[in-house]
Amino acid sequence: MKEFAAIEQYFRQGFVARDDIILGVGDDAALVQVPKNMELAISVDTLVEDVHFPANTSAYDIGYKALAVNLSDMAAMGATPAWFTLALSCPQMDATWLQEFSQGLADLATRHQVSLIGGDTTRSKSAITISIQVMGIVPKNQALRRDQAKVGDVICVTGSLGNAGLGLASVQGQIDLPKKDKQFVEQCLNQPSPKIKAGQVLNQLGVCCAIDISDGLLADLGHILEASQVGATLHLEKTPLSETLKNHIPTQRAWQLALTSGDDYELCFTVSPDKINTIQQHLPSIHQIGCIEEIKGLRCIEPNMEYWQPQKAGYEHFADSKE
Ligand code: ADP
């Protein structure tokens, strides 16, 4: 199958339409209408075969996840995603693969009413690479940012952590789980649900500081602390863990997974304590896990009040390379 036939068949149709698209797939560039009094939020994320997903991941899941991780960045800004572009590189144009891949993309895109408005299709030597750029809208001066944490804020997360990390251990054959748990954690890994609604609600309720947890809580909260020039203490026993994690993983190891494994795509946000009750009414699944402090650095405290040291803190590309 040739490039243009593939674009026509898999990327020009099957995606939601939107009234604010002046020109979509097919011209040299797409044209969209940004509403008055809104800012444009733009983000790009790349998934590389064997780095971000094992080579045996289904094409459907690859498509789904490629969009999910990008929508998660919109959620983290409190933005409403509207449009995306897709740069796809693969060694060949395989019709079955493209069909499933575009279906995974389209299913999630439809759920969130985001439109595919353009892209680029190229041949690679071996690995499949997918870059998605997503664009969303957010009310002026209201985006959730990493540099807005204030001393005295509480630190919250929108849901349980470590499930995708356990999912990765499961697909890599490092752990044998009962069927239901295996399905649950592998779904968390392969089809993460971006917390768009939560981001919008936080935005509306006056929260200013958030990040999505893609590289593990310690790493991502670390970005908030650095950008905001503050420190924090986390209380480990408050870390939300799924029943699957609690039932199958010893506590210490569960904390390790929850705080340092990536791909959960929950949101971490900080907010002044007086707003917490209102937020909890709108988002019952949030958990308070710690507080923002003046003393720099990130401290984790065990229930016995001892400091806890993680074995590794989050995933970092090039972490093993010599400068
Ligand atoms: P150009 O030569 O102007 O860069 P291309 O030949 O790369 O344009 O692409 C033709 C049209 O198809 C463009 O509108 C482009 O946005 C769209 N397109 C190409 N690849 C994809 C893709 N993978 N998904 C969606 N649209 C695509």
Ligand code: MG
């Ligand atoms: Mg052109």
